[in-house]
Amino acid sequence: MSKQIQAQADIGSLSLRGLGLFTDMLAVLSADNVTPMAMIQMEQLGSLFHVNGRFANRVPELLTRASSRPIGRLTLAVGWRRGDSVSLFAESAGGQAISLLSLCITNIYNEEAVGQILSRLSSRLLPKSSPRAGVVHLADVAALVASKLNVFGFGNILAEQTMRVHSAYEKLETTIPEGLLELPSVESIVEFLECLSHLREDDTVIRISGSSGVLYLLSIVIFMFPLDAIITAESYVIHEGEAGGRVVIEICDSAPVQVQVEKKLSQSTTLTLPLKVCEDGRKIKGACSFAWEGWIARKLQIDMRGSGKR
Template sequence: MSGPLNTQVDIGNLSLASLGLFSTMLTALSADDVQPIAMIQMQNLGAAFPVSGPIPTKAPDYLQRCHSTRLERVGIVVGWRKGDAASLMAQSTGGQAIALLAVYLQNIGAKSPGDILYSVSRGLLPLSACSSSPQMLERVAQVLADKLAVIAFGTIFAEQVCRIHKAYQHLQQRVPTRLLEPLNEDWLSEVLVMLSLALREDKRMIRIRGSCGIGYILSLVVTLFANDCLVAIEGVVIHQGHRSSSIVVEITSTLEEQPLEVHSMRKVDSITELLHSSRLPRDHLYFICDPLPTKADFAWNGLVSDLLHNIFQRWDLMCSQDVIQSVGLCALSAADVTYMENFPVKHLLGEHHNNIIHKRCEVVLRTQLPKTWPSYPESFKRLDEAMTPSIMASPENALFQWTSPDEDPFGFKGQIMDAIWLTFVTLFVKGHEDATWRHFDFGDEGISTRPSDWGDPTQPFFDVLSNSVWRQLFPRAWGTVTSTIRTFKALLVDNAVRGVVPFRSFISDIGEI
């Protein structure tokens, strides 16, 4: 008996016009190095997540945007290609939903987004529809997350953590710690499957309860599923969707040292337990974690302020407005004593450099600053005075010896110094109102390219190289091939510029970014 017949399609009789119908799509997928079968699987997976709220309504416009700007003297075009692979996802609700989920996974610092998407696919889709490998899915997720970086999930994390802090202050209760503790990826895969089932099935709901890592869960549900979730802090409702309460998030300090509790329920007496814990294994020491997830996106307006809130929260501290203002004064005063090729670096900005850096500093800090500022040692002293109340309020303040002469680049002091450096770097950029900045891991250098002695209050002045400033802002462009410029709107530096055009000339050529 003959075996089963395999269905085949004879394309020999297809006309060139018929093949031409697919040319645009195939060109886009080829240019972005994504597999068509992976795109289809991702779109089908997204259909299992009915998103809602203000942010999802903007996703189609974000995915289809193709604005670009030509830098005449540099001779490159910066922007998004019309009809790229990401724009294809804007044509369906499933594509929009999976794009939002992809940018979320990237922003929480998931080390293997492809593995998470693969596990969720096998939990929600028929096996016949799960033919893509984790690597193929991760490549699609990367393309989508890059296009949706404008959502600025890093900023959303900071906003939601501040929201929790304010609620506890109003309740006059102590804020629980570890709100931004990294999540176990196996646990997250299970939770995403349960979220999908709760959103699509009547009389089913999911309840997530606790505090460890709850900042990431809160950001997910109120951003992607705003109309179908209920959020309560110590029994006080702070958010309720108008469509349903399929997702219930309960933030409570009583489970401060425990992993998040997750219950998927059809009835009161029917509860599904998860196989994995939300917390990482004990050998992942929390106090040496990155200050925030690698690849987290932050809106330019309030960039440093939101970054500081994330850093402080990862150390179970609260960032005060005095600290934010003091960081700004340190950056402004450091600009007065930072030199490059024997001239003050701020003179690159022209005659009115003080007014320019003052305005730009207020933007990234989202706060008002005095128009005159003290010397750097005096500004650093003010920062030290502003830091003390937060450090001493911590139950483990010995870990955060701000006055210690030894600086660990991955420690608390090193991270605050990196935030000051980033503030200084932003003084030389006029950011667009919709611009975003992505946190990048520089390996042994930590979260920044800050020179080792930059920011030391005992030094009379600081020397910097041009590449340390530009590499902080455009890490993927510095030292990479020119072709990567088509992917990111902000990338301005490539091999053709590096080492050929001096920093001073490069600034004058492109003007204010």
Template sequence: MSQQVQTQVDVGSLSLRGFGLFTDMLAVLSADNVTPMAMIQMEQLGSLFHVNGRFATKVPELLTRASSHPIGRLTLAVGWRRGDSVSLLAESAGGQAMSLLSLCITNIYNEEAVGQILSRLSSRLLPRSSPHAGVVPLADVAALVASKLNRFGFGNVLAEQTMRVHSVFEKLETTIPDGLLELPSVESLTDVFECLSHLRRDDTVIRISGSPGILYLLSIVIFMFPHDAIVTVESYVIHEGEAEGRIIIEICDSAPVQVQVEKKLSQSAPLILPMKVCEDGRKIKGACSFAWEGWIARKLQIEFARVGATCTQELLVAL
């Protein structure tokens, strides 16, 4: 009997990588109803993305934060507690990076599309010997993580970048390109994340140019890699990170989006991936989360931008 109790204690103190030895048992014991194999896969996939910026620094705190409300002699735990499945992602750089990636895609796509993106990325980037969970378990983990991090307000970031881009075109007195908020297809966003994974190599530069659907890519980069990014709108710089620009985003009038992986010291031909927008975005579109303060204004700015209009401050006041 004492040996059984000792085994349970040891399991609770294991790192995420150690879960592979106890998959069946932990699948039953997990209060979050997530598959441990999917958790391991998510952490390994996240290790390929080196995130930075203000959101990245806050991830560990939010993933492990918990609050409780006393009910008589009992305590009802609300949220996550230290040591459970989701908070374990906060213990590694890969888990933290994957948490930010999960938050981005769950705000843009529905659950099925999120699972497809994660599954395809895993097949392309992880070794065959690595754990490979199904589409649904991966989407479940992403949804759990996003529910903890949604207070970041990815929708606010999307609205802020939308207004910055619109303001530049207005200052230049040029027409705002159509389709800036068209939804990228699942295949295209998978290609983009595969290219971004190359940033773990010091001699790599990612160049993204064009306009259809590029506001989603811009928001993801600003959310996950702000220090590495340089963003221009018709050659007008609107963002320059603290580090040397390794992600260059060039928003051009009505040009198709191209994603290139370039080498700093090599003259080899770059890898070019044309990004396709989804023909019927309603089928895979998700719902953006917003921070509470100012969320109505940000939501209006995004919806106006979808039809090619700018929701000005004067209009917000009038509304």
């Protein structure tokens, strides 16, 4: 019996700020029907992504958001209470980063694909000794995070970037490439995210070029790493972050999209890969969330551009 208790303590102390509040943590995880192992794995995965920008700055507040209203001598809690399972992510950089990543992929892919993405990415990036949760459990945590962060309206962001790219091509009086909103396959998005994890290395540049499915990649970068990004459409600059130059996206009429991880000092390419689009994106496609203001227009913009209509 003593060995079993000790093993449980060892697992719990892997992350999530130790287990000074182990009892409280189990209570909130049980209430939300998520497993501790999935939470720990997600936080460790998130620690490999150094996010920045206005969305990253708002994550801690949104994950722990709660408000109260005085009623005489009583106080009525309204909204999300502090201490629920997702609020544990607000306490660490890894938790905040995986929250942003979870929101992106839950808006782009369905639940099954989200679990596969998180599981495969963990296998590629985390040590073999790290805890491993099931695909379903990872997807459950990602969905719980998205339920709080969907207020960002990832669909609005995707629509805005779509219109910016189309506007750039119209100004250049150049034919807009086809397939900008083709859905990348699960394996391709895993490889893409693995490349983005290299941004934690100071001397690394991620270079993305092509057109098929690039708007999804572009939107993820704008959402998670806006300060590091430079984005061009046929050499026409449509976005340049304050610390731009570490993620370079060059939209051009070529397929498939190429992603390269380069070292600044040696200029040597450490990894080059093509991204493939899914043959039938409807099988794994998710449903984008939209901010209330202007959501109808944004939804129509994505649907119209994605169907190839001008």
